[in-house]
Amino acid sequence: MKYVDEFRDREKAATLVKKIQGLVSEIAITKDRPIAIMEVCGGHTHSIFRYGIEGMLPKEIELVHGPGCPVCVLPMGRIDDCVAVAERPEVICTTFGDAMRVPGSRKSLLQAKADGADVRMVYSPMDSLALARKNPDREVVFFGIGFETTMPSTALTILQAEAEGITNFSVFCNHITIVPTIKAILDSPDLQLDGFLGPGHVSMVIGTKPYEFVSRYYRRPMVVAGFEPLDVLQSIWMVLKQIKDGRAEIENQYARIVPDDGNDRALEAVAKVYELREFFEWRGLGSIDHSGVRIRDDYAVYDAEQKFAMPNIKIADPKSCQCGEVLKGVIKPWQCKVFGTACTPETPLGALMVSSEGACAAYYQYGGIKKQAVAS
Amino acid sequence: MCLGIPGRIVKIDDVEKKLATVDVSGVKRQVNVACVVSDAHPVESCIGDWVLIHVGFAMSRINEAEAAETLKILHELGEAQAEMEAMRLSGAI
Numbered sequence: 029m030k031y032v033d034e035f036r037d038r039e040k041a042a043t044l045v046k047k048i049q050g051l052v053s054e055i056a057i058t059k060d061r062p063i064a065i066m067e068v069c070g071g072h073t074h075s076i077f078r079y080g081i082e083g084m085l086p087k088e089i090e091l092v093h094g095p096g097c098p099v100c101v102l103p104m105g106r107i108d109d110c111v112a113v114a115e116r117p118e119v120i121c122t123t124f125g126d127a128m129r130v131p132g133s134r135k136s137l138l139q140a141k142a143d144g145a146d147v148r149m150v151y152s153p154m155d156s157l158a159l160a161r162k163n164p165d166r167e168v169v170f171f172g173i174g175f176e177t178t179m180p181s182t183a184l185t186i187l188q189a190e191a192e193g194i195t196n197f198s199v200f201c202n203h204i205t206i207v208p209t210i211k212a213i214l215d216s217p218d219l220q221l222d223g224f225l226g227p228g229h230v231s232m233v234i235g236t237k238p239y240e241f242v243s244r245y246y247r248r249p250m251v252v253a254g255f256e257p258l259d260v261l262q263s264i265w266m267v268l269k270q271i272k273d274g275r276a277e278i279e280n281q282y283a284r285i286v287p288d289d290g291n292d293r294a295l296e297a298v299a300k301v302y303e304l305r306e307f308f309e310w311r312g313l314g315s316i317d318h319s320g321v322r323i324r325d326d327y328a329v330y331d332a333e334q335k336f337a338m339p340n341i342k343i344a345d346p347k348s349c350q351c352g353e354v355l356k357g358v359i360k361p362w363q364c365k366v367f368g369t370a371c372t373p374e375t376p377l378g379a380l381m382v383s384s385e386g387a388c389a390a391y392y393q394y395g396g397i398k399k400q401a402v403a404s
Numbered sequence: 405m406c407l408g409i410p411g412r413i414v415k416i417d418d419v420e421k422k423l424a425t426v427d428v429s430g431v432k433r434q435v436n437v438a439c440v441v442s443d444a445h446p447v448e449s450c451i452g453d454w455v456l457i458h459v460g461f462a463m464s465r466i467n468e469a470e471a472a473e474t475l476k477i478l479h480e481l482g483e484a485q486a487e488m489e490a491m492r493l494s495g496a497i
């Protein structure tokens with residue numbers, strides 16, 4: 029338990045690990061396969077690897093790293109569309125740092141920038157709007173990504189652009205929504221999951237009620253979890269406790285940030301600007317019904333897809349990539365044929381290698397830590 | 405992007421647009437506070453509030469102790485440095 033020592037509160041961590049072990053020994057007797065718990069959110073994946081949490085858990089627990097990293101699931105076709113728009117001379121294309129490195133079929137946005145396109149990294153969609161204000165003769169496009177955590181930010185930015193009458197600003201909307209995605213995972217035939225760690229900051233916006241179907245229809249426990257190591261450990265314990273008691277409920281470990289009803293103001297802005305798409309394409313997972321949003325017709329002038337008549341091309345993932353199987357937890361990252369050879373964080377083939385919230389990049393960076401922790 | 409970072413509101417910049425300046429471990433940056441205000445807690449009363457900031461938007465009010473813990477963890481994760489660097493870079497636009 030070497031890494032427990034690094035915790036601020038090592039006694040609490042050690043106690044939690046002990047309690048987890050106790051529960052597992054009571055549950056495992058009736059089971060012939062590991063207890064599989066999926067953390068849906070990439071932020072949790074990051075914490076789990078950074079702190080070597082997997083290495084502290086009894087071997088009967090398997091953590092499955094879910095699809096909750098919005099950078100990692102961006103499909104190639106959407107990158108290609110964005111590159112094509114970025115290459116137009118009148119366009120300033122803006123986005124978050126990680127999104128710039130996601131490979132498209134021709135190139136990433138970063139490569140497009142090296143080839144002369146005006147691509148700029150911003151911290152906030154508001155910075156993108158500020159650029160539009162400053163450059164009235166250019167078209168500023170914001171490549172908007174993220175789950176419900178960042179959806180309100182682009183919605184509010186569009187509302188601000190409208191209030192100011194700015195028309196040279198638009199959003200290429202690639203926002204995705206978590207609930208249909210969890211449903212698709214639960215419906216997937218090759219998947220065996222016993223419970224979920226629910227996403228903390230998505231839930232800060234949508235609340236905990238939208239997950240009720242997970243317990244009601246699929247009879248799986250879910251605990252909305254915070255991101256600190258103690259949060260993650262406590263949430264795993266809460267999931268196990270439910271399994272042991274034969275309960276399936278939605279519990280909120282992160283109540284200090286997540287109100288059960290979510291954030292009204294944020295939800296209001298989202299509902300005003302966005303509507304559900306019939307389907308959205310995910311890298312590795314294929315098309316998932318109602319899993320993305322688009323900009324409503326009332327705000328069409330801020331919709332880059334309409335402004336630039338984007339083709340919305342579909343491009344199959346490269347054959348050597350096994351991102352889909354990793355995302356669904358069918359294989360572990362190191363079992364992918366190109367892991368660490370053709371695909372590394374410097375030269376990512378698949379998007380799971382791009383962001384530190386992606387399972388492959390996390391294993392690549394912290395894999396050694398995990399093995400050490402197991403050994404000690 | 406998804407983890408967010410805590411900051412303290414130190415100045416109200418624009419009541420109507422709901423813009424305020426936050427201090428994140430010494431880095432100052434303008435953020436939108438529309439999601440943390442209400443009739444009971446209007447923009448003007450936000451000074452001194454600790455908030456969790458995602459991509460330039462305050463998304464949740466948090467207490468000071470919580471903010472300090474979270475900042476510490478984010479520094480350990482290397483997440484705070486990346487976030488503050490992005491804030492600094494774009495502040496220079």
Ligand code: SF4
Pocket residue numbers: 348349350351352354361364365366367368371377378379380381388
């Ligand atoms: S190693 Fe690369 S190609 Fe293979 S699953 Fe991971 S990101 Fe995808």
